[in-house]
Structures are given as structure tokens and as C-alpha cells.
Amino acid sequence: MSIGNSPSADRPSVGQAIQQARIDARLTVDEVSATTRIRVPIVHAIEQDDFSRCGGDVYARGHVRTLAKAVGLDPDELVAQYDAEHGGRPAPTPAAALFEAERIRPEPSRPNWTAAMIAAIVAVVGFVGFTLFNDGDESARTPVAQEDPSPEPTDEADPAKPADPKPEPEPSESDSAIAAAPADKVTVKLVAEGGNSWISAEDHNGRLLHEGVLKDGDSKTFTDDKRIDLVLGNAGAVTLFVNGKEVDKVGESGQVQRVSYTRGDPEQG
Known part of the structure; x- marks a missing residue:
């Protein structure tokens, strides 16, 4: 079905053309929706020339092109008619301005009180053990004369000490x-x-x-x-x-x- 050669006064609107072509093809709205993956309420709205539910001109043009193919119309002619009836072909715009109200906000993370309490208990037990160990070591220690200075540490690796294992790469x-x-x-x-x-x-x-x-x-x-x-x-x-x-x-x-x-x-x- 072609709508490009009809006089403008007698030519049906975009929605009327889609609806009439669907009826001529003996297709229901549910069948067109299943074929195109366009939801039933949006198909009904487009057939009534209501494109407000499409989310903007970019998406409306895509729906018009898809529906035209499904009902046997020339998609290029129908999209050109849509552009002529709605102020020309739109420039691509980011989707944020169209759906600003649907901003996705991450939920705030909650503090892990159980882990904090366990860490505090471990710190207290370690401090008490360290204090008791130092007190016992001081009482058993006797002063001795230092004969030779302790050797200074060197950068050479100890052959008896195993080398540190190389960290495995984390998976991407x-x-x-x-x-x-x-x-x-x-x-x-x-x-x-x-x-x-x-x-x-x-x-x-x-x-x-x-x-x-x-x-x-x-x-x-x-x-x-x-x-x-x-x-x-x-x-x-x-x-x-x-x-x-x-x-x-x-x-x-x-x-x-x-x-x-x-x-x-x-x-x-």
C-alpha cells in the first residue's frame, strides 16, 4: 500500500494509514504488537495519531517505521509523512532530557556493625596479650655486656628463605x-x-x-x-x-x- 501519491487533502494521517493497512491485512493489534515488540497501548495510541507515549520524535519515528513494515506499508514514505506533519526530521537528543523523572538512584549502603565489633574485640585481646608477654619477658631478662654489634641487614636474599609467591592476576x-x-x-x-x-x-x-x-x-x-x-x-x-x-x-x-x-x-x- 502506498500513501505518497495521494493528495494531501485526501491523504490519511500516519495513524489512520497504519490502522487501515492493519485492518486490510486482517491483523489484530495484539498480533502486530507480538510481531513488532511494541506494546499494545502504544500501538493503539499511534493509530489515534497520539505519539506522546513514544518518548519523543526519535522513538516515534522508529515505531512508525516498524509498524509500517508489519502492516505492508512503505516505511520510508510513512516516516517522511510523519516528519512533514511534525516539523521535520528531529536531531538526535540524549534520552536523559526525556526521562529525567526516572533517575535511578543507588540505595545507600548500611554500616556493618558486626564486623566492627569483632575487630574491636580482636584489638583488645591482642593488646592484653602483648602487655602480659612484655612484662614476663622483662622480669626474666638480665643485663649482659654487648660484645659485638649486631650485623646490619643487607638487601641480599636469604637462600634458605622461600621467595614470596607472585600474586595471581585478578580476573577481568x-x-x-x-x-x-x-x-x-x-x-x-x-x-x-x-x-x-x-x-x-x-x-x-x-x-x-x-x-x-x-x-x-x-x-x-x-x-x-x-x-x-x-x-x-x-x-x-x-x-x-x-x-x-x-x-x-x-x-x-x-x-x-x-x-x-x-x-x-x-x-x-
């Missing part, structure tokens, strides 16, 4: 992640590096695990028995570790990407 972050990833599950870790990104994660049943902004420097980890489905609002700012292995760059800055991962070696969905 990716090595630790590989060791910690269970083999019978799919584990996905997202780290925001160089910017913020709106993210959405669902399990293999379509249940929403998380939706919101991943701030620069923060991370999120998701686990499921079969599959994890992700939507990355700013793919270029997100680094992925899937089943303990770092995944190559999945997108550019400002680009919306949808990926899925299962158990075993990571494969982009």
Missing part, C-alpha cells in the same frame, strides 16, 4: 561474568557507557522485566530460562554482555534497536 570483568553466567539460562547485562539510553526488557513469555532510562555508568542484569528481548533507545551508548561474553556494538548513537538473546553463544535477534 568479562572473565568474572563468564564464570558467573549459568549455563542453563540466558543472562544479559547492559552497561551505559558514554551516554544515557532508554531500555525495555521482556522475558520469553512477553512479561515486561524493566522499562526506563539506564543512566551513564549504571548497569542492569536480566536472566530468563529461554530468551531475553531488548529494546535500546540509544543503542550506541549501551555495551552488552550476553551469557558472559561481550557483544559487538549493536547500533549507533540515537538509533533504536530491538535484539533478542537465548542460551549459549550470544546471537543478535
Whole structure:
């Protein structure tokens, strides 16, 4: 179905075009949502030309392009119509300004009173033992004339003394992640590096695990028995570790990407 050659007065809006094409294709909103991974309320809103739930023009254009493909429309023509109806193609903007209210704040750490009390008891017992040992040693000690000065310590190593063992290198972050990833599950870790990104994660049943902004420097980890489905609002700012292995760059800055991962070696969905 093409909408680019229709007169502007008679041409349906973006939402109307998507809705009519879906009906012509005999598809329900639930079926379109399952195919595109766009939630049902957002599909309903777009068909009513309400793009406020998309999170901004960048995400709205991505949803329009995805829905156009699902219902058989030309995605380039429909996105061009959306740009014409909404002031032109937007410049990429960080996701922080759109979702500032969803700032993720780490919980304050609590003091470990048990460890502090144990350390204090050990210090008191050590001081008492040291005092008793010094008193007994002073009473048994008799003055003697010092004949030869004690030899000065040298830097030469004592051959009878074993050399200090070399410290083993600590495992890197990716090595630790590989060791910690269970083999019978799919584990996905997202780290925001160089910017913020709106993210959405669902399990293999379509249940929403998380939706919101991943701030620069923060991370999120998701686990499921079969599959994890992700939507990355700013793919270029997100680094992925899937089943303990770092995944190559999945997108550019400002680009919306949808990926899925299962158990075993990571494969982009």
C-alpha cells in the first residue's frame, strides 16, 4: 500500500494509514504488537495519531517505521509523512532530557556493625596479650655486656628463605561474568557507557522485566530460562554482555534497536 501519491487533502494521517493497512491485512493489534515488540497501548495510541507515549520524535519515528513494515506499508514514505506533519526530521537528543523523572538512584549502603565489633574485640585481646608477654619477658631478662654489634641487614636474599609467591592476576570483568553466567539460562547485562539510553526488557513469555532510562555508568542484569528481548533507545551508548561474553556494538548513537538473546553463544535477534 502506498500513501505518497495521494493528495494531501485526501491523504490519511500516519495513524489512520497504519490502522487501515492493519485492518486490510486482517491483523489484530495484539498480533502486530507480538510481531513488532511494541506494546499494545502504544500501538493503539499511534493509530489515534497520539505519539506522546513514544518518548519523543526519535522513538516515534522508529515505531512508525516498524509498524509500517508489519502492516505492508512503505516505511520510508510513512516516516517522511510523519516528519512533514511534525516539523521535520528531529536531531538526535540524549534520552536523559526525556526521562529525567526516572533517575535511578543507588540505595545507600548500611554500616556493618558486626564486623566492627569483632575487630574491636580482636584489638583488645591482642593488646592484653602483648602487655602480659612484655612484662614476663622483662622480669626474666638480665643485663649482659654487648660484645659485638649486631650485623646490619643487607638487601641480599636469604637462600634458605622461600621467595614470596607472585600474586595471581585478578580476573577481568568479562572473565568474572563468564564464570558467573549459568549455563542453563540466558543472562544479559547492559552497561551505559558514554551516554544515557532508554531500555525495555521482556522475558520469553512477553512479561515486561524493566522499562526506563539506564543512566551513564549504571548497569542492569536480566536472566530468563529461554530468551531475553531488548529494546535500546540509544543503542550506541549501551555495551552488552550476553551469557558472559561481550557483544559487538549493536547500533549507533540515537538509533533504536530491538535484539533478542537465548542460551549459549550470544546471537543478535
